Amino acid sequence: MDLEIKEALLDKEKEAVRSFLSTLNLGFDDDIEHTFYISDGNKIVGTISHSSYVIKCLGVDEEYQGYNLASKLVLAIIIHLKKEGIYSYFAFTSIKNKNIFLSLGFSLIAQTDNVCLFEGGITNIDTVLNSIKEEYKINTFNNGAVIINGNPITNGHLYLINEACKYHDKVLLFVVETDLSEYSFKERFMMIKQATKDLDKVIVIPSTKYIISRATFPTYFIKEDSKRSLEYASLDVLIFKSYFMRILNIYKRYIGEETHPMMVMYNNILKETLKNNLVVVKRKKYLSEVISASKFRKLVNENNLDEALKLVPIVNHQYLINKHRKN
Secondary structure (H helix, E strand, O other): OOEEEEEOOOHHHHHHHHHHHHHOOOOOOOOOOEEEEEEEOOEEEEEEEEEOOEEEEEEEOHHHHHHOHHHHHHHHHHHHHHHOOOOEEEEEEEHHHHHHHHHOOOEEEEEOOOEEEEEEEOOOHHHHHHHHHHHOOOOOOOEEEEEEOOOOOOHHHHHHHHHHHOOOOEEEEEEOOOOOOOOOHHHHHHHHHHHOOOOOOEEEEEOOOOOOOOOOOOOOOOOOHHHHHHHHHHHHHHHHHHHHHHHOOEEEEEEEOOOOHHHHHHHHHHHHHHHHHEEEEOOOEEOOEEOOHHHHHHHHHOOOHHHHHHHOOHHHHHHHHHHHHOO
8 A cells, every 4th residue: 555645735635635624524724834645546545734833634534544644644744844944833633633642752731621732842831931931030929910912002901911010029911922913023012012111010021832822723623613712712721820820920810801702701711710810800991982902903994093092002102103104
């Protein structure tokens, strides 16, 4: 039996992979960059893909389960990632593939009832977080934490951060690194640093890839949006509790009240997992309406920059004026 691993380069090959995955009740994520597959003659019997440092879409025909194809596919994608200069990587997979990744030396970061997150390569979560602890001189033991996208940072965010500052030695402010927002990570980080520069207790830190973005969480093995969101949130919160809180001496995490159904669900999982280590803060309002980054962006898109600027820290006004008035 000639079972050769090939890269799917042609559209017809990718479509064949998509069709094969559908027979396994798996999807083919939109953000996939490279795909490899194994065929027996003209029949695809196994496949794997990646998007940046995330390995995903692993599937093997049940009739070929005894041929060690999954391991061969994972090793092939690792070799490819190294050629791409990627030496640390994640693998999101269903529970049924857990032993495959463990046998190949991957480390299990966290798992829910349905999903596992593994990592492999030259770094690991403990090393990364301990490096942050050293780099940012986090030597206090009563730390608060806030995680924001800050797209852009608003007066509402600042209110939440200030509330956390009242009760802790330091507030670790994690800025989501995934670059799929209106403002780039570099812009968001800069504006957040500017807005908090007078808050001595605040340490602004890139989120690392371990604070999982909804944008990088794979969709291929969970078809329903509600289930996918639940798994994403559960995994994200477990990682924060098991690693970030333990290593960085975080006593409480602060979040704002939410009304959007998906964010309400996320906050509920936070409450169930963190219990008394979570603080929910009432959202700050302007003219009886909750301040939000989405409201700011909406006003900008409506060419109402002057009104939008009332929602964000004054220190960032000039940057935002320069950015939006020339467009």
